[in-house]
Amino acid sequence: MPARVNHALQDGLSGLRRAAVRSGLALAGVQAATLATLTLMSELRKRREGPHEGFPWEEQPEVEVESGGSSLKLFPYGVRLYEEMLSEIASAQDHIFLETFIWKGDELGRRFVEALARKAREGVDVYVIFDGFANLVVPAKFKRFPKEIKTLHFRPFDHPVSLVDPRNVFRDHRKILCVDGRVGFVGGYNIGGLYARSWRDTHLRVRGEEVCELENAFIDFWNTHKTGALPPIKPGRERSWRPEILLRRNDPYLRIFPIRAMYLEAIDRANHHIYLTHAYFVPDRAFKAGLIEAASRGVDVQILLPEHSNHVTADWLARRHFYELLAAGVRIFRYKDLMIHTKTATIDGVWSTVGTANIDRFSMLGNYEINLEIYSRRFAAQMERMFELDKTNAEELTLEAWEQRPLPAKAVERTLASLSPLV
Incomplete structure (x- = not known):
């Protein structure tokens, strides 16, 4: 191929690449501007309408699964859920595992911390996990839990290196509470006053062998991601093989x-x-x-x-x-x-x-x-x-x-x- 033609092709390809880059940047700019506008409009709508409370829900009885003896109870209303969770925490005798995505530093958030600290001072082993990035806007003072509570802040962006670590893209979005291996909770509710009355969400209380599966999921996560002087958790009782309720993680x-x-x-x-x-x-x-x-x-x-x-x-x-x-x-x-x-x-x-x-x-x-x-x-x-x-x-x-x-x-x-x- 003549050198002149080769140079012309290279120049053409370079021009196409520059045009593609410019088009991509232009689209990204338009998308950013669009998202900014939509976000502003959404915030204005929320301020204009204010928080809403009240929605249709009903208490449903605990139901026993047809075989295996495990029982399940739905919680579609945050007020009822949080009171039940705090009650189970108060009755703990051996250990408590609590994992959440968001933990607000409001009155309800403080009630959970105080309840956990109280049990820890009584000798109950209390382990908690919450996502570092999801709680960046939560005051740092609140997130310094009492030393009796063994606390794992999952990968907060607390160092410049964290910003370029690809593993930090993945967040801990799970919400689990297990008490003494006898009762477990899982579902969509985070911890915060906003969610108690103004959000419609669903959580599930579990009694039976499947609680061990929830605990095992918590223990695996803790032992894999614990930092510093945090102690490992020894796995508990034998795992369940019953097919009626399966844990997917x-x-x-x-x-x-x-x-x-x-x-x-x-x-x-x-x-x-x-x-x-x-x-x-x-x-x-x-x-x-x-x-x-x-x-x-x-x-x-x-x-x-x-x-x-x-x-x-x-x-x-x-x-x-x-x-x-x-x-x-x-x-x-x-x-x-x-x-x-x-x-x-x-x-x-x-x-x-x-x-x-x-x-x-x-x-x-x-x-x-x-x-x-x-x-x-x-x-x-x-x-x-x-x-x-x-x-x-x-x-x-x-x-x-x-x-x-x-x-x-x-x-x-x-x-x-x-x-x-x-x-």
């Missing part, structure tokens, strides 16, 4: 992500109905295809989402999936007036899951998450009742209404579409 350190596979398998097996309730819904291609395929074979697929969540970016990224889902016959309901933060599903009156994982890339393929997979018709009946009650505070989104949304909204969705793999 995503662990990016071990590169295992069974929660996504659990959902895909359950959706694929659905014969009659699929009811999903999620705070953030940004499905990947396979997940969305599974729902569409289920709807195409006659399965009643219903998804309940917040009309406005606390993360406006997730809301707008979810919107780009609505048309395809609605066109396939999937029904979408949007919860009104306040945040619904629950992460639950129930299928065919048999299968259910309650846990911490959202339907987005962070939860499915990134963060430390934990869900219980439950095979029980009794429990599924309660989950269905809870879903129908939640729908009384939701408005169904129809395909016709979605097609008539304003042109600027469609433009924003297209602008942000490329961000989906990041959320």
Whole structure:
């Protein structure tokens, strides 16, 4: 090839690369400006409307799983949940394991610290874990728990090196409380006064052999990530092999992500109905295809989402999936007036899951998450009742209404579409 032609090709390729870089930077700038505007509008809306309290919920009795002797109780209301958790902490005789994503330094947060410190001073072994990054805005003074409480701040960004450590992308999004190996709690509730009355969430209390599985998940995490002089925890009693309640945990350190596979398998097996309730819904291609395929074979697929969540970016990224889902016959309901933060599903009156994982890339393929997979018709009946009650505070989104949304909204969705793999 003549040198002149070769130089011309190289110059052309260099020009294309420069144009691509400029286009990418321009798109990133537009996306950043769009997100800033959406965030500002969301904050103004929240200030204008103020906090909402009150939503439909009902107390459901503890239910015993058909075989195995374990029992489960749903908590859809934070006030009741927190009082039950504090009561169990107060009755602890041997050990307490508490892990949470967010731990607010408000009155409720202080009540938990004081309750834990009191038991630790009585000789109970108290171990707590909370995510360092999620609690950056919490006052440092609050996070200095009494020395009697063995505390693991999971990978806070407390050093410049932390900012460039790729492992710090993954957050500990789990919420677990276990007391004495006899009772465990897991679900979507963080610790904070905001969540007690103004958020609709779901937690689950577990009694039976499966508590050992929750404890084992905590112990594994603690022993893997403990720092400094923190002591290891010796594993407790024998593990459970009962198939009615299975613990699924995503662990990016071990590169295992069974929660996504659990959902895909359950959706694929659905014969009659699929009811999903999620705070953030940004499905990947396979997940969305599974729902569409289920709807195409006659399965009643219903998804309940917040009309406005606390993360406006997730809301707008979810919107780009609505048309395809609605066109396939999937029904979408949007919860009104306040945040619904629950992460639950129930299928065919048999299968259910309650846990911490959202339907987005962070939860499915990134963060430390934990869900219980439950095979029980009794429990599924309660989950269905809870879903129908939640729908009384939701408005169904129809395909016709979605097609008539304003042109600027469609433009924003297209602008942000490329961000989906990041959320």
